Amino acid sequence: MFTVKLVGGAKKSFPTEYLEIDKSDISIQELIDLLLDLKPTDSPKLDTENVLIAINGADSSAMDGKFTKIKNNDLVSIIPIIHGGSSKKMTFEYSKKQIQIIEIKGSKSINIKFIDELRKKYPKILFQAVSSNFILNAYHLKKIISLSFESEKNNILLSNKLETDILMRFALTTQISDAIKNAGIKPQLSFILIAIGNKKTLDSLYVELLPLSTNLFSKNNAPYLKNHFKITKKHLDSIHSKNTLEDILIEKAAILV
Missing domain, CATH: 3.30.2380.10 (CGI121/TPRKB)
Structure with missing residues (x-):
């Protein structure tokens, strides 16, 4: 199990700021797919192309990008990026x-x-x-x-x-x-x-x-x-x-x- 923290505009897509995910050893891409499935249909769009995804405070793009594995007890932060x-x-x-x-x-x-x-x-x-x-x-x-x-x-x-x-x-x-x-x-x-x-x-x-x-x-x-x-x-x-x-x-x- 690990925790997802939704930051800024990402919080608008879900009814709660934190999500407990009962999985481990899944990739960032698998998490993105899961979040899109979990998102209520009547909530604002979650723009997964313009977010930073950090694992325990470290940017996943500096690791293995979308192939980065999420471990048990990790804290994954979803941070929207507004370009400019x-x-x-x-x-x-x-x-x-x-x-x-x-x-x-x-x-x-x-x-x-x-x-x-x-x-x-x-x-x-x-x-x-x-x-x-x-x-x-x-x-x-x-x-x-x-x-x-x-x-x-x-x-x-x-x-x-x-x-x-x-x-x-x-x-x-x-x-x-x-x-x-x-x-x-x-x-x-x-x-x-x-x-x-x-x-x-x-x-x-x-x-x-x-x-x-x-x-x-x-x-x-x-x-x-x-x-x-x-x-x-x-x-x-x-x-x-x-x-x-x-x-x-x-x-x-x-x-x-």
Whole structure:
């Protein structure tokens, strides 16, 4: 016997979040077929082509895919993937690189060592963590990341690493220590995790971090940023743009040298 946990939209297809399956040593594909048989006919469709299936927290696609065997007492999580982004994840491509954005809830147990451990576990992913207070929205985030990519392309990074350049541009400083102090991870404060890698590895990362995540950009950080960077109403009024504060921050980040 093993347990199936339905996450997000997958829960709408069944009357309960957990299903106890009285079988073992069946494959992921056999489980999918079984779930489609068990699903009530009057419930929303279960899109089995756009789900991550994790066994005890590990992405099955990194094992044997749909041939992965499920053992007795395993916990199998069915996690829908909304391509392009969801309230808890945003993905996009820049300069042929896949970029995934997740917001991690603040916790006493999460600090810089958390990122170091992720780097060890996922050596092919570039990571950077930026305090949620320093990011306004998706527009602001994408623009800053694009600045760093273009700086790398033109060999004018603010540091010798792309991920460090990203943090420095959000913090609007050319000093790495100041960037870490102001815009880096702080105990009990939420942060935006920027991960750059291939889709398969990023999907595995998302499965692992989903329980720690929270909805992206749910807090209005405009007052904090205006105060921190001393951006006045006069300055804001002088900019003719739909994204006034964002564009001021992006301009300041662009001229860092």
